[in-house]
Amino acid sequence: MIFKLIKTFFAVAAIFAIALYYQEVWPFWPVLVIAVLYMLLILVLSTNVQFNFFVKAYNRNPDFPDNSVALSFDDGPVEGTLEILEILDRYDTKAAFFCIGRNIQEYPEIFKEIIKRGHIVGNHTYSHTRKIGFLPSTVIVKEIEKCNKIAKEIGGVEMNLFRPPFGIINPKTQRAVKKTGHQVIGWNVRPYDAVTKSPEKIIHRITKDLNRGDLILLHDNMPNTAPILEQLLVILEQRKFSTVRPDKLFNIHAYN
Incomplete structure (x- = not known):
């Protein structure tokens, strides 16, 4: 309206x-x-999913009862995802992985390993095309449904959560998610790790103004993500932050 x-x-x-x-x-x-x-x-x-203008997206929950933040990873699964899983295990941390359908096809065992280790997976479209902002809603629906179909076949899960590629939400995406019934998950802490090579800058952007209920965006297909993650988890412990899985942060269901 x-x-x-x-x-x-x-x-x-x-x-x-x-x-x-x-x-x-x-x-x-x-x-x-x-x-x-x-x-x-x-x-x-x-291009700002956290504005909640076209759709309601879950970006942060400052009213969460514990001093917790949530971690999410986009664009996997990839080979490097396994190292990230090992680090998360060492720190007893659960996260959300928003997966690209064609990557699930390429790395099915890694996709299943994400689920096996107690993390949740979400829909990040099948192809993650840079043209997502120009696609008609019918094509976006196909992108979402194809990713869900592959996740169901390989991982046995019917994903309920959707993160739009590049955080692009427009009226076409709005119509698509209304048809598929997915809940949109955004973020409120974005360190631009996909474009910044400096781990120090990325860590600083995440931690400089971190608050209870924040949702952090990282990418498991970036070469520096694993060491950045380990350093981040140490800082979170030092600052008395616990971590919580994003679906628990917002009290929503990851799967149908």
Whole structure:
């Protein structure tokens, strides 16, 4: 409803500006400004899942009773996921892994190992295409359903949680998850570990303002994730933070 109002407002403003332009009251630049502002607004709203604008996403829970944070990993499973699992075991930590369907097919035993060790898995589409923001809702539905189908066949789980690739949520994604019935999981601590090579910067971004109920995003397909994770878990212990699995943080069901 709010999105429709925004579109209507900008449409009326653009029509008004164009009318004044043709009447030689205004120059053409206000029309361009309105169009640019609209595109910028949609870009911001679509690339920030934590805004909860198009769909309700679970990003953080500051009311969680314990001084806990949650860990999540995107873009696996990959060979490096096994080392991450070993580290999590050593620190008795459970996490969520949002898996790409084609990676599940490539590393089925690692996918099953994630589940076996008590972690939860979530849907991260089949292909994780960079074109996700431009796909029609019917194609997004197929991406989600294909990933779920593979997870069911290999791991015996019917995933209920969905994390959109790159955190992109727009009206097309909104329609897709409404059809598939998935609950959207975002994050509120993003260290940009997929683009930053410095482990020190990544650790700093995570820990500089960490609070109860935060949900941390990492990627298990990055080469530095394992040592970063181990260092992070030591810091969490030092700061008296416990860890909790994301589904328990939000009191939701990971599987149907």
